Amino acid sequence: MKREQGILIGTVIAAIIMMFLCSVFTFSDAVSEKALTTCIPESVSITEDGKTQYDFNLQSYGQDIGSIVFYSSHQRINVYAQGEEIYRLSNKRSIWGNTPGWTWNFVKLPSDVDRLQIEISPCYKEVEGQKQEFYIGGGNDIYMKLLRKAMPAFIISVVILLVGLYITIYWTIVHKGSQIDGTLLYLGIFSILLGLWSANETDVSALIFANRQAGSYIAFVTLMIMPMAFIMFVKSFLEINDNLFWKLICYFNVIIILLEHILNATGIYYFRQTLWMTHIVIILMLIYLFVVITIKIIRRQLDTRYKYCILTLILVFLSTIIDMAGYYKSGNNSGVFGRIAFLLFILVLGLDASRQTVARLKKGRRIGELEQFALNDSMTGMYNRNAYDYYINNEKCFDGCMVVTFDLNNLKSCNDNYGHRVGDAYIINAARIIENIFERYGKCYRIGGDEFCCIIPKGKSVDIERVIRKLYHDVDVLNNKRIIPTEVGIACGYAVFTVDDMELERVRERADEEMYQRKKEMKM
Incomplete structure (x- = not known):
């Protein structure tokens, strides 16, 4: 249904553009409108070509008649007073059509006119034989009555x-x-x-x-x-x-x-x-x-x-x-x-x-909300262990994939010495550093209390040692700010999926081995 939805929207947009262009390029051909009133023709005759001629005797309407007004739809109009043409509405050939459309015709009458003749010619056969009503006089109240009607x-x-x-x-x-x-x-x-x-x-x-x-x-x-x-x-x-x-x-x-x-x-x-x-x-x-x-x-x-x-x-x-x-x-x-x-x-x-x-x-x-709760860690906002398990169990190709694991140093002693509130702040700030640096390369997960990992799909193209150095630098910046009353430490390791690996968990285990080795080096 999206394809048809696009066709509908496109058609409407095209139509609006065409309407706007029509309004701009045909404005000069518009007919002006004034007041209306009523009049009955004395005689009506129809010619062989479909033209209808209306003859009016205006003597009974007084001296100051004003105007005669009538509605036409796709018709050419010629109005004669005492045999002299005083009004014409003709075809205006353009890309939009060859008729004046439907309009109200307002004809200003000379003050001394007695006889009036109106010729109405259909622009094409489909509009022949339309019933006409004529209005005479110049009263604004008639115009308002038509509007109210x-x-x-x-x-x-x-x-x-x-x-x-x-x-x-x-x-x-x-x-x-x-x-x-x-x-x-x-x-x-x-x-x-x-x-x-x-x-x-x-x-x-x-x-x-x-x-x-x-x-x-x-x-x-x-x-x-x-x-x-x-x-x-x-x-x-x-x-x-x-x-x-x-x-x-x-x-x-x-x-x-x-x-x-x-x-x-x-x-x-x-x-x-x-x-x-x-x-x-x-x-x-x-x-x-x-x-x-x-x-x-x-x-x-x-x-x-x-x-x-x-x-x-x-x-x-x-x-x-x-x-x-x-x-x-x-x-x-x-x-x-x-x-x-x-x-x-x-x-x-x-x-x-x-x-x-x-x-x-x-x-x-x-x-x-349920999906977010099920797949996101409420404390750090990272993906949680459920999201990690879902990914590794459903993803089919891990070729070239890199797993980077992280572990927070001395979190237990932080909780023991300063309480879990400070320990939570430790976790949140460390997670923010990990996510800010590694999220551009892959998805970051909190898979345990102080254990994190990042799965990078195209790991071979990443200069991981440079990224790790950036991680250590940001940790030093955090420690210099002294937001947490203990020193933050993040140990990390990485490994790449090879043809010999059967599952991604084996890669994470190798990354953990390297991470623990670096953790020991950091404590020396």
């Missing part, structure tokens, strides 16, 4: 985005150094994508953010990536034992994303025309989830925790189906219901996944 859906979308950011940051912090899987990461990425897509689909985004070509691209690309993030989360959360079909769907999703970008960049088909490909991926994802959940139900593999997931998934299924049906029927985006369903899904499963994560962290911390 769309604000609930926008706020829910922003909450989804913020929850996703929080989950992702939380996972990033807690997963380091722990055995936490990617469940929360997938949910966080899905929530971020959903929040971006959902917020961008609201009228608040269309009214506030001027760069609608960038907004159109953001909506398409976030929708493209969402199925992959969603299926990876549900598979991880439900512990689905499938290593084939979910990968096929994820890879198919990546292929579709690349194909849609290639078609859009070459001008063969644009994002709006290839949106059905993304919908196929979504349908495949829903079918897959329906099948695996049904199998779990049949096999009675669902506990209470999974049942909550099933209930929220049902809401997601319904809202997705309603959203897609509404899109193909009228071209409208999803309303508050769909967003609430997804927010409920994210909160319920996010809380449950967080609870699991906390439980795993506590369990991992306990295991780590």
Whole structure:
């Protein structure tokens, strides 16, 4: 799953970079936004090429009309007052597409205009026949009413985005150094994508953010990536034992994303025309989830925790189906219901996944503490005899390995004369010297009360006599500091594993023999 996790993260990063570039390089093509109001056309006619013409008689609206405002989606616009063109919204061909996206058109009307004609031409066949509503006047209160009407859906979308950011940051912090899987990461990425897509689909985004070509691209690309993030989360959360079909769907999703970008960049088909490909991926994802959940139900593999997931998934299924049906029927985006369903899904499963994560962290911390207690010496922090025995019993190759053994001089007399408290300080300070010098070469162990050893895997490459001289020097420095009311002495010896040795313990015995010989020399 790490490979697919990397693909998902890489795809999201690439998408964010593309969104940023789109926002930067298409900003100058954005349409400005002002106030809105309402108006009804006197007549409507449709030409053979799909162009729709709306004729307005403005005499009944008074002298100071102000502006006419209307919403368009991937359409070219021409507005004429008394036969003279006063507004145009045309294609802006770029790598991001060849349409203005979806936007609010604000047309300032001359004060003496009586007749108005608006021509709306679809950029491609898929956007023909869209229902249009027109607003007339220049009141700021109308603009605010439209904002307030769309604000609930926008706020829910922003909450989804913020929850996703929080989950992702939380996972990033807690997963380091722990055995936490990617469940929360997938949910966080899905929530971020959903929040971006959902917020961008609201009228608040269309009214506030001027760069609608960038907004159109953001909506398409976030929708493209969402199925992959969603299926990876549900598979991880439900512990689905499938290593084939979910990968096929994820890879198919990546292929579709690349194909849609290639078609859009070459001008063969644009994002709006290839949106059905993304919908196929979504349908495949829903079918897959329906099948695996049904199998779990049949096999009675669902506990209470999974049942909550099933209930929220049902809401997601319904809202997705309603959203897609509404899109193909009228071209409208999803309303508050769909967003609430997804927010409920994210909160319920996010809380449950967080609870699991906390439980795993506590369990991992306990295991780590037990492992540390079992393998580390509590006084010195070195590896203990258990760790030493585990290493020599499980390591398969000791060729060229060097064992250095150490013994503390006069520790018994130190305990007898100054007490065990001073004796412990003796051991701790001596162990610190040994570890500071030898740890860079291998692992250091306390294998007895005053016995230590270091196992150096590549011992032949180490100038061990120079290292031992450094050990003696540091012992002299410690004695000169007079931290301990007795003289510290560390005797050491070493031996190297040869082809004649059958086990490492024999090497340690030879090292001990040399160490005791040096110990005698130190006492002379």
